[in-house]
Amino acid sequence: MAKMIGPSSENTRSAILDLIRSGGVVSRVDLVETSGLTAASITRIVKTLMSDGLVIETGFGDSTGGKRPTLLELNAGSRYAVGISLDDARLTYVVTDLAGVLVGRLVSAGIGDTYPPTVIERIQAELDVLLTQLDIERSDVVGVGVAGAGRRDVSGAVLRASLSAPDWENFAVKQALEAASGFTVFLENDSACAALGEFWVGRIPATQDFATLYMATGIGCGLIIRGSVYGGASSNAGEIGHMIIDVNGPDCWCGSRGCLEMLAAPLAVVQRALADTTLATSLGLSGQPSELRMDFARIARAAAQGDPGCVALIEQSANFLAKALISLANLVDLDRLYLAGPGFADAGSIYYRIIRDQLDSLAFMRSVHPVHVELSEVGLESAALGAAAVALQSELTPHHKVASGV
Amino acid sequence: MKDIGLVLVQPTPQVAHEPLISGVEHGLEEILIKSDMRLVTRVVRDSAAELAVYRSWNTSKAVDAVVLVRLTRGDRRIAFLEKLGVPFAAIADESQLGDFSAVAIDYAGMMHALVAHLTDRGHTKIVFVSGAEELSSIRAAAFLAEARAGGFDGHVRKPDPAAGGSDAVTREILADDDPPTAIVYDDDLSAAAGLVTIQALGLSVPGDVAVVAWNDSVRCQSAKPSITAMSNEAHTVGMLVGQSLLETVATGEATLLHAPNSFIVEREST
Numbered sequence: 175m176a177k178m179i180g181p182s183s184e185n186t187r188s189a190i191l192d193l194i195r196s197g198g199v200v201s202r203v204d205l206v207e208t209s210g211l212t213a214a215s216i217t218r219i220v221k222t223l224m225s226d227g228l229v230i231e232t233g234f235g236d237s238t239g240g241k242r243p244t245l246l247e248l249n250a251g252s253r254y255a256v257g258i259s260l261d262d263a264r265l266t267y268v269v270t271d272l273a274g275v276l277v278g279r280l281v282s283a284g285i286g287d288t289y290p291p292t293v294i295e296r297i298q299a300e301l302d303v304l305l306t307q308l309d310i311e312r313s314d315v316v317g318v319g320v321a322g323a324g325r326r327d328v329s330g331a332v333l334r335a336s337l338s339a340p341d342w343e344n345f346a347v348k349q350a351l352e353a354a355s356g357f358t359v360f361l362e363n364d365s366a367c368a369a370l371g372e373f374w375v376g377r378i379p380a381t382q383d384f385a386t387l388y389m390a391t392g393i394g395c396g397l398i399i400r401g402s403v404y405g406g407a408s409s410n411a412g413e414i415g416h417m418i419i420d421v422n423g424p425d426c427w428c429g430s431r432g433c434l435e436m437l438a439a440p441l442a443v444v445q446r447a448l449a450d451t452t453l454a455t456s457l458g459l460s461g462q463p464s465e466l467r468m469d470f471a472r473i474a475r476a477a478a479q480g481d482p483g484c485v486a487l488i489e490q491s492a493n494f495l496a497k498a499l500i501s502l503a504n505l506v507d508l509d510r511l512y513l514a515g516p517g518f519a520d521a522g523s524i525y526y527r528i529i530r531d532q533l534d535s536l537a538f539m540r541s542v543h544p545v546h547v548e549l550s551e552v553g554l555e556s557a558a559l560g561a562a563a564v565a566l567q568s569e570l571t572p573h574h575k576v577a578s579g580v
Numbered sequence: 581m582k583d584i585g586l587v588l589v590q591p592t593p594q595v596a597h598e599p600l601i602s603g604v605e606h607g608l609e610e611i612l613i614k615s616d617m618r619l620v621t622r623v624v625r626d627s628a629a630e631l632a633v634y635r636s637w638n639t640s641k642a643v644d645a646v647v648l649v650r651l652t653r654g655d656r657r658i659a660f661l662e663k664l665g666v667p668f669a670a671i672a673d674e675s676q677l678g679d680f681s682a683v684a685i686d687y688a689g690m691m692h693a694l695v696a697h698l699t700d701r702g703h704t705k706i707v708f709v710s711g712a713e714e715l716s717s718i719r720a721a722a723f724l725a726e727a728r729a730g731g732f733d734g735h736v737r738k739p740d741p742a743a744g745g746s747d748a749v750t751r752e753i754l755a756d757d758d759p760p761t762a763i764v765y766d767d768d769l770s771a772a773a774g775l776v777t778i779q780a781l782g783l784s785v786p787g788d789v790a791v792v793a794w795n796d797s798v799r800c801q802s803a804k805p806s807i808t809a810m811s812n813e814a815h816t817v818g819m820l821v822g823q824s825l826l827e828t829v830a831t832g833e834a835t836l837l838h839a840p841n842s843f844i845v846e847r848e849s850t
């Protein structure tokens with residue numbers, strides 16, 4: 175890392191904490207070298223971090239002539255962050271330690287078409303239940319990150335419309351949950367969270383740009399540029415679900431027609447499966463809007479086990495996604511892409527194969543560099559883990575501030 | 581009844597759960613959510629910490645029943661939970677059943693199907709690369725029983741994670757004067773790593789060596805060549821565990837359910 179931390183920066187403390195976090199085990203001398211600060215400043219900052227219990231001394235390093243340096247590391251178990259994925263099909267809560275390592279999770283019924291204030295009341299109660307179940311004190315929680323689908327208004331605080339949960343339009347999630355729970359709440363788009371989750375768990379260097387395609391009920395895309403979420407004018411970048419794939423295609427709820435979401439998302443796949451009554455009966459599809467995601471999972475699991483009709487349906491969906499991703503890769507000269515979210519939980523390998531093959535053979539820059547595709551290892555939990563990362567980052571390392579208005 | 585608990589022992593910090601555990605969790609959640617119930621998973625570092633969690637849950641009443649995974653022979657958790665009076669259901673091999681609620685998996689039957697897949701293709705010398713957990717030794721024993729009954733030359737090798745793991749053990753196996761023509765790996769990760777090692781040695785899969793993974797995952801499906809594996813029934817097992825728990829609590833009696841047998845998903849590596 176370049177020497178870029180000025181001693182006058184008010185975020186110096188958090189920057190040093192982040193250097194310790196990303197370095198694993200470091201000495202004060204290492205910190206002087208990587209930060210460009212004076213030894214006296216580092217000593218002073220480390221002292222405050224240690225008195226807050228955020229950093230501990232773990233032993234001695236190798237001597238390079240003088241006395242052996244004391245090693246420092248993040249006191250991972252000293253504080254916790256909560257991440258919540260507000261999803262139609264299931265509410266997922268994860269709790270991570272300071273290092274982003276999972277210490278527990280709770281899953282309960284999804285938000286479905288429940289009235290938002292009722293959901294907030296339930297979340298507040300479930301947060302208390304979860305902390306009791308994990309034996310964690312409220313005072314050790316730095317904040318609660320919330321990942322949800324939809325648009326944010328100009329203040330950045332309101333998570334707005336989605337097809338599946340129209341009541342959430344104009345409902346102030348952050349304010350309502352803060353008032354109910356007493357925790358500091360951070361709100362971020364679910365696809366951006368999924369992307370941040372990949373970044374935060376340390377699999378990707380901060381210098382690398384990448385995109386995460388996130389599929390749950392809808393489809394979104396988180397773009398990480400130089401370690402931060404790219405937000406655009408209103409923190410709403412990444413709506414790849416409304417990229418127009420077929421100008422004469424079916425009408426979309428957004429006002430356009432032929433959007434990716436109308437062609438490739440779980441609803442489109444389930445509708446095609448329902449049109450084949452033999453297939454729908456043999457899979458036991460319900461066709462109820464409230465069971466949409468379960469119906470999709472049934473199709474995806476049958477496809478993963480080789481059912482030809484289901485394989486064809488998933489391949490068709492994957493083909494549309496691949497076309498959108500070729501356009502995205504061409505537009506921003508992407509060389510790294512992750513597939514994440516519950517939409518890939520069961521038939522991820524089919525999506526992976528088709529998207530990889532098409533990017534290999536059709537991306538415009540393929541003769542210059544390949545586009546590396548991976549299925550996210552954090553899979554279903556990626557949005558919730560990313561939301562926890564947003565809380566950790568915003569609270570502990572604000573110099574890395576996420577690009578949104580939170 | 582509202583909250584079902586699952587404690588996972590992970591000696592080293594991990595970002596996410598392994599695919600088999602995730603599959604069980606998601607199947608279980610599907611059943612619980614329908615009954616307006618919840619699943620809490622808690623990660624601990626060792627088995628002493630696991631017992632401490634059960635004690636804490638029993639005191640706080642924050643969890644109403646628990647799921648036991650990775651059963652061992654004479655598992656002390658069973659007596660511990662019975663003494664506390666915490667209802668539970670276990671995922672167990674047919675050989676591990678007792679007077680408690682369980683979803684039974686027939687590892688011996690599954691191993692029979694796996695071995696038949698290989699012997700039908702003319703393999704007469706097969707090595708099983710086992711894993712660290714105790715359930716793996718049940719599978720290893722089933723493999724050796726198949727070798728005795730089926731008359732093929734079967735060996736079990738246990739990789740040492742400290743000495744190069746799957747890669748090193750694969751090299752050792754293939755350095756033999758009379759190397760096997762098929763290797764069965766106990767998990768998807770080792771199989772994918774072993775495949776890379778075999779290819780690095782200049783051998784072809786399946787031409788020189790066939791590769792099979794015990795549990796299927798995206799890794800097997802996206803490897804080049806794709807890896808033949810036993811189908812992943814984790815989601816179904818999870819749903820059955822949910823049913824078993826609901827019945828146990830409703831009737832007060834131990835409920836035994838049988839998981840469907842995995843089948844061979846034939847791919848390019850055999």
Ligand SMILES: [Zn+2]
Pocket residue numbers: 415416426427428429430431433435
């Ligand atoms: Zn649209």
